[in-house]
Amino acid sequence: MDLLNAFVSLANYVLIPGIAYGSQLALGALGVTLVYGILRFSNFAHGDTMAFGAMITVLMTWWLQSLGVSLGPLPTALLALPFGIAGCILLLLATDRAVYHFYREKKAKPVILAIVSLGVMFIMNGIVRFIIGPDDQRFLDGERFLISAGDFKKMTGLEEGLAIKTTQVITVITAIIVVSLLFWFLNRTRSGKSMRAYSDNEDLALLSGINPERVVMLTWVIVGALATVAGVLYGLDKSFKPFTYFQLLLPIFASAIVGGLGSPVGAIAGGFVIAFSEVTITYAWKKVLGYMMPDSLAPDGLVQLLSTDYKFAVSFAILLIVLLFKPTGLFKGQSV
């Protein structure tokens, strides 16, 4: 029995990666939930929006790196992030003007907008692949670890190492800052409140003198920022590959739905629920259990509930279970 080592191992392989992944999903799900709450449709192009914002950031990072600019121990991508956000916002605003605006004028039903977003998804996917190609891209630099497994072992004398990657810390800090800003904006500012009002009751917002087009524009600006931040953090933590972003659509939607579509708090909770279930269920528990049990009882196999390839199945199963017990998600009625 060695609970300390067991905990360190658990933290190393489950808790820390789960928190980082959860933050990324939460930021992605926030974007989906905002569009759902305000523009009333599920934006299937969101994964590719994240890819686009991240791509601009990657390109800017490379350019900055070629100029010799660096942030020291921090990744240069943080400097490039504002450019990525700006690029992504411009793309979204242009898309809205050229595509979605028309259907709003026509009073098209939200389902039609969802289908339209499929077309946008194809186009964004094509643009990203056209510009940066379909392959994995590396853009991470700076210090790789805040604490490496070796240092940790030396420091504590424990058998088990705990590695904390710089990107994981950055992910969590950035997510906290972004989410706090968002909530401050939605709950404390006039514009943010007008977004919530519009999401709550479109006709009444109109009667109150709120300009719908302005609300929509604001929404795209926020969604662009959220998507880019989520995309860049995911790219830094894992790697940048256009197709993975497209595939993130499922866990992101699962997060948003588990939390209750349209609810920002729900999106965050949903992100962590999905992330932790994925990591926990696809993690091989052999080591942790080995520390926790007497030698005679130590498990032989990997004690992995499901192979990592089934992570989608986990998102989905959690989604199903939550919907069975809470048909409107965890946080119902707290719309944007």
Added chain:
Amino acid sequence: MSSDPYGDRGNKDVSVANPKGTGTAHPVKRGGSAHPAPGGPFLIAEGMTGGYGTGPDILHDCTIAVEKGEIAVIVGPNGAGKSTAMKAVFGMLDLRAGHVRLDGQDITALSPQDRVARGMGFVPQTSNIFTSMTVEENLEMGAFIRTDDFSDTMEQIFDLFPILREKRRQPAGELSGGQRQQVAVGRALMTKPKLLMLDEPTAGVSPIVMDELFDRIIEVARTGIPILMVEQNARQALEIADKGYVMVQGANAYTGTGKELLVNEDVRKSFLGG
């Protein structure tokens, strides 16, 4: 409908589309301007003809007017187009014919937002509060177009509806029917409107609450704000009305002072139950 290329084919999938749907208004587009049209009553909507989007006409040459300091009431059977007439006055649908004039200006081409800015306040019949927002936030949204300090207006509304002061931090959706109506009226008053339009403010509230609401409405009218109101409770409404309109099938059927209509034989028989 199969003929509507922008319809949803009966899809009810909440993972694709927000079941709240988009707004139902077909508002007058932004960018229109008002032009002077002096004379006539404070508000007059003259010869209104129109319907929603490309749908059939619901209003047929309908005329409604209110003078300063008056209460005007529209009554009529279900489906007569009373609510539609109110929305039309507020620019929530495109009129095919007719004009709306407010305070010596023709505002037919103005969007609802611009009409709010010109002093019109409207309380729709249903969904007239932001249920997920607190009472205070509801009032703030009412004052959305104001850039000045509106805390004293809010105080006045809290004085008018004291219960709202108590519940100011509660989500409006958690209030009772009567309290919600007070929030709705309060929200519309936040702009200090020059004209208040109420669409069935007493719908779905108990008789006691209804009496109280009527008292409050009279109280508002006494401050000099003209009120245009649609009411189901025709008798009670006409009793407090300076002017009454009976609408049938989207057109004016009878017009007169409240008292005139109350004693009119035809109106009594058809709409007031004898």
Added chain:
Amino acid sequence: MNDIVRNVGLFAIVGVLILLTGFLQSWNAALLILNMGLISAVMALGVNLQWGFAGLFNIGVMGFVALGGLATVLVSMPPTTEAWAVGGLRVMLGLVLGAATIIAGVLTYRTMKPGRARAIAMIVVLVAGFFIFRAVLDPGVELIEAVNPAATGYLGGLGLPVIVAWPVGGVLAAGVAWLIGKTALGLRSDYLAIATLGIAEIIIAVLKNEDWMSRGVKNVIGIPRPVPFEIDLQNDPGFVERAAGIGFDPVMASTLYVKLLYAGLFLVVLVVLLWLAQMALASPWGRMLRAIRDNEVSAEAMGKDVKKRHLQVFILGSAICGIAGAMMTTLDGQLTPSSYQPLRFTFLVWVMVIVGGSGNNFGAVLGGFLIWFLWVQVEPMGRLLMDLITAGMADGYWLKEHLIESAAHMRLLTMGIVLLLVLRFSPRGLIPEK
């Protein structure tokens, strides 16, 4: 009348496009487009049934298509007797236990009163069942996968004629659709889109990982064919003679002949399904479906069970996608789990339906052919375009290389643009619903 002329004209245009491919590129390429066009048309027919006639949003087409592919393997491949001997029974028992666990979970949910006790009981049943299932299944799987992994390592199939797999693919897809529909359409609100999206990913994950069943990423190759092999035809003197008689060399003639045979088979399936779909929609059942779609509230008031109809149409549409998937794997001659991509197998089919005309079976068929043609031909056209654009640039200039290299990605871009243009300027599709 005018409509008929117009629609025949549209089909004729697609026909001419395919013929042009034959004249300008090669007849093999043209027939390949035709064959996949036929299969795409079948898929589009399935999705059109769901979206066009019932407004159901199925974005898991890929999963049903893959199930059809799995069906071909399970039906037509020869059984691996050794694998069956070492672990077949054990795996079957495991699967039965797995199914029993789920049924027990559902029964617990249904019989117990809502509350914490039910939730806990259900979780206990499911978790315990899961561990028993894994304990029984895993050793069997290990044994099976150890049997000659380079060539088999899986249970194989039933060794039946491959054509049998087509209806079986439909049945398999229908079964899974029933499960999804029961769950997703049965929840208090309808969650079909996310359910189908998720199930499709899970089906692909199963195909990729459950080597004992589908050989996973090692692929199943050499699936039996319903038509002769080209090489056999080339060695058949009678065939060579006939080919020479019409002026073809044997290699060319055999490849074309085989493709034409496939085209004939697929055409029969398409025509039968199209006829069935048309009949169904003209029937009281079809009219009821449309009544529900156009005004669910009043249809429900008239006492029509909307959920039941939706479930039926969802199952039928998915079955059609399953059949198409089986046909496709038959045409490919192999099952390649990693080739299933949602953009290609789900969203492209949606583009076909929307572009063709949602709610019109002929529109869906037209969309299937047209979009498939574009999907194939955009790449060479894109390359041509890039060659043109970069003609003035020096060789080795980075932009030139980048543009030429990226031409392949024009495909997705074009599909998106086509979809958006049709939605904007002809929102009811090329052949609108009547």
